[in-house]
Amino acid sequence: MSYPTLYNTVKNSRFLYGLLKPVASFYANIAGYRQLGLRYDDISSDDGDITKEALKRISPKEQDLRTYRIRNAFQLSLQHDILPKEKWTKPEDDVRYLSPHIDEVVKEEEEREAFDAIKIVRK
Template sequence: MLIGGPLGWSLAPLLKQHIPSVYNALKPIASIYANAAGHRKMGLRYDDLIIEEREDVQKAINRLPTRESYDRVFRMRRGILQSAAHKHLSKEEWVKPEEDVRYLAPIVEQVAKEDAERAMWDSMAVERKK
């Protein structure tokens, strides 16, 4: 049983719940991968990398609280400037693993569920009893 949504499929919740030893063994590898990806060195969170062109992501971004939306735009602009300069931020400004929380993915999943429910109700055929 894979846990999934519009952002992909994940075995992590399943492993964490049923096979914690495998989860604990893979967690350091996941941390190494996240650090090697480089987005934290640019001051970005993982959810800042979600492609914005999808309609459900656009709706989710519009639902963000004002402060979170402002912070997201700031991180994106700073990351673009760092990328253009081919530099990383100073080590003190890197996003720490405990700060790199999923803030957009839960909203995107909620929007996708709402869209699926709306599509189900919109396409429902009503038959009269005879």
């Protein structure tokens, strides 16, 4: 059973979406990760089992690009510096590459738990 979420409510309402989209864009710009050349999914924690499984499912090329972006951002952070403005991650380039895999892993876990909870009744 699916419950209504704030995300779906905002996404389906033109008024709320139009009201919150500029706020979301402003927040993403001041968060600072784009100034280091990172994408949103690069800043997610790698500690959880679900995230580790999702990271195994992305392509090797995307894994290499992610590692490069994170190492580059770490080096810039150590130098207390940011990239030149023309090298910042643009909003149109800040696409979610890991979130679809995370959603897929979560659905598989829920399905696995549902099957594990089945009780067999013999007649």
